[in-house]
Amino acid sequence: MARMTLIDAIRIAMDEELDRDTRVFITGEDVGPRGGVFRATQGLFDKYGATRVVDSPLAELSIVAVGIGAALADLRPICEIQFADFIHPAFNQIVNEAAKLYYRSDGQWRVPLVIRAPYGGGIGGGLYHSQSVEAFFAHVPGLKIVVPSTPQDAKGLLKSAVRDPNPVLYFEPKKGYRAIKGEVPDDDYTIPIGPARVAREGGDLSVFAYGMMAHYAEQAAEQVAQADGIDAEVIDLRTLLPVDKDAILNSIKKTNKALIVYEANHTMGYGAEVAAVIGDEGFEYLDGPIKRLTGPDVPAMPYSHAMQEFFMPNPTSIADAIRELAAY
Amino acid sequence: MSTITTARPSTHLNEQTLREMFWVMLLSRRLDERSWALHRQGKIAFHISGMGHEAAQVGSAFALNRGVDYTHPYYRDLALSLAMGLTPTDFMLSLFGKAGEPSSGARQMPSHFGSKRLNIVSGSAPVATQVPQAAGLAFAIKYKQTTGLVDPNDATQPRVALTSLGEGATSQGEWHEGMNWAGVHKLPFICLVQNNIYAISVPIESQMAVANVADRATAYGVTGVVVDGNDLLAVYDVMVEAVERAYAGEGATLVEAKTYRPVPHSSDDDDRSYRSRAEVEEWKQKDPINRFRDYLIAETILSPAQLDDYEHRARAEVDQAQAAAEATPDPAPEAALGDIYAPSEAV
Structure with missing residues (x-):
């Protein structure tokens, strides 16, 4: 057990999943040497290198779409959308593609994809750095949506998301990134997606x-x-x-x-x-x-x-x- | 722009392969024609055609490691899909929406080709969505080779991802973003644009201000090639170069195959409202199948008797496929409720 912030737990979950499975990689804007604008990926570029922690072009649609393609090829992408407010260009890829591929292929093509996005207000982010977008996607069968509120849940649920064979949207309450602290087990535990x-x-x-x-x-x-x-x-x-x-x-x-x-x-x-x-x-x-x-x-x-x-x-x-x- | 300066790869094709390429084009055409007839008879709800595009598709397919390399096709790719290994019966099952339709379990409209077994990724109807996904497939190929998950020379693994679309779809932002990733990461990626100069009714001059889609390749740092899409062997030649470039880790290629759709966009379109009959007739004279047929006969690779035999076989296969589909039951209505989430597996 260690006491840590929400964002520490998120980073540790990604670190452990990158270490566990070579198929896991991270892409998104500024996730590389910068470690993410919120520092969620801090240190991961140094540890795993440019092949597995990949700075994307500044284009959310293709962050998701390339993730979908890589997931179809049996990799385990973790795609970071810098703010949930910027996820809308990828709406078509999430709703028409990721959510429907398993269904439209009669269960042949799976999309084991995680899309992480900080969401919500309270940080002076105004119209375009404060949005809560979960309801748009909660109307879409084929997606899973996870929103952790404690560091323990954040680590266990993110590990479950990475190991899930379906597209999982993982929305992180950004105001709580450092404001929320809690005890987190050191071991490789998961918390199942589903139960409240x-x-x-x-x-x-x-x-x-x-x-x-x-x-x-x-x-x-x-x-x-x-x-x-x-x-x-x-x-x-x-x-x-x-x-x-x-x-x-x-x-x-x-x-x-x-x-x-x-x-x-x-x-x-x-x-x-x-x-x-x-x-x-x-x-x-x-x-x-x-x-x-x-x-x-x-x-x-x-x-x-x-x-x-x-x-x-x-x-x-x-x-x-x-x-x-x-x-x- | 690159041009073919070295010996053309197609000169190494043996006669049997040349006849097989012709056969796939012919089979696709006869299957396509039957599909139009079935729609006019009121037997099926919808058909979208690949007629006129057969050389662009078959020439491309035969340059790939078929059934192993990834393809992420679009709705006109009937001949490409047949070349990859889908069958006329598979297609008829999709037209009739019958149980066991292999691409989608009859959930999708016809011509939304897909097969995990053949590494054909299931496509959707919104155009160009497949392009950045195919960049993702190519990214995964390179990633697996770089991280040691696969051997780069292992021909049992995909080594290139080919996606295809029409010229109208290149106006989409998704096309741009996919091309950009392919260029930035120097991916084993081929984008085949089948330019038939109309996006339903909208002509190319309303779609873009440059003469060729492939002119844009420079902007993405990839190789761009324009080819006569009605010349089977010319398509094959440029595609072999593109595949070899990808296999060698030398990056992506944008291939623009100039062709024409001699029929309406789909069974619900009437092309008389937007183009002249004279124009359509002119293009029918350039039909890619007739052109290759004449070549094979002139070169005595195919005899008139063999051609008759091919025609009979094609008709028989289409008849048989139609009969099989008509005799197949509908899916269980409750099949609409299946395959929403993939089951979890042991990690």
Whole structure:
């Protein structure tokens, strides 16, 4: 066990996977000598060389497309998109190609590809360095989507992503890169893609969240436990696709109330699906409205600190939403 | 631009191989013609044709280590796919959308060729998406050779990736990005542009401001070659050079085969709205199959009696393929739910 930041855990996972399997390589913008703009790949170029840690041209579409081709040839690419905001040029390759190749080839051609991308706000990134893009891709069968919120999960889930025979989008809450710290086992462990994690057990209501919002939700739950005696359960969804319906429904059976938190825009966000699962299969357990606490429906997160903080849910606003729902 | 200055590789082809190349072109043409007829009879929903492109495709295919080297073709590559090892029955199964269709299990429209066994990568309909992926295949070839995962001289392994597309698709950013990777990393990559001067209805002068697609090769630091796409052996010759360049680790080649599509874009197109009948007739006189047939007969490599025999065999194979497809059941409807995720394997 060692205490480390989220980004340290991500880097260690890649280091160990590069060491374990020669088929694993990294490509993306500035991933080489620079070690990535966030330093996720720091030191890996020196250790594994230019053949396996490859600075790409400044073009996201082909970072993904070349990754797809290499994956078809049985390599294990880890493609870094520098900010999730820049993933959109690769949308066609992810949605029409990576997600559909196994299906369209009757199970002949697999795409064992990982696409890593820092996402989310809170770092003064403005419209184009703050986006949460998960919902676009969560509508696409054939993809898997992972969003870790703890260093332990980050390492174990990234290793699972590298070893998965399918395309996995691995979204990293960039505000938590150094803000989130935790204990990480030293050994070569994996955490399966699929199951959500009960981050905090509780009986009064359920908070469903992922990424930075899961981290905040745990803080908010501690706040209301101490200040108000409310016992909130926090479910860190951590895999968004496939949807872990059992984890959602098991928690609702216990608490009868649901608050869903995500920092993307409100309408058609990932929480809409969580709400639909509860409404569809958990209706009889409900003892209150299904609530969502989200970013507002504006085109993107503004740069100004004042507007940015207004946009993003935070532990205080989550605690307020918990109190309101608990009182219902 | 490079030109052929050394002895032409095609002069080393033996007569049997020349006849085989002719056979694949002829079989593809007769299969294609039958497909149009089946659509007009209301028996199939869709056909998209490779007619007129057979020499560009077969000349290219025969330069490769067929079934081993990667191909990432596009929807006109019927003759190329037959040369690689797909069969008329495979194609008929795709036209009819029947169970066991080998490229996609009848999930895809016809002419979306693919076969893991033959290293033909399954393609999609959005054009040029295959180009940067083929750069990725070529990247993997070089990566495996560099890291010692494979022996560069092992002919049982893919040593080049060939992708193909029409000239219209070269307007896509995906084409540019794929070519750029191929150039930057000096990849064993061949891009075959089958320039038939129309993207459905849009003529080449509305597509690009340069005379040749291959003129752009310089911008990517790769070799560019223009070839008469209706001259089978000329295509073969430039393709052998491109393959040897790739095998030798000397980088990528952009081959532009100038050709023509003598039929509408697809079964749903009517080309009378955008080009004259005189133009189409003029190109039919340059038909690549007739041209090679005349050459083989003039050189006494093929006798008129053999030609008759080929025609009978082609017709019989197409008849048999059609009958086999018509007798095959539909896929189970629930097959729509399969193959979403590959199962995990032991690492």
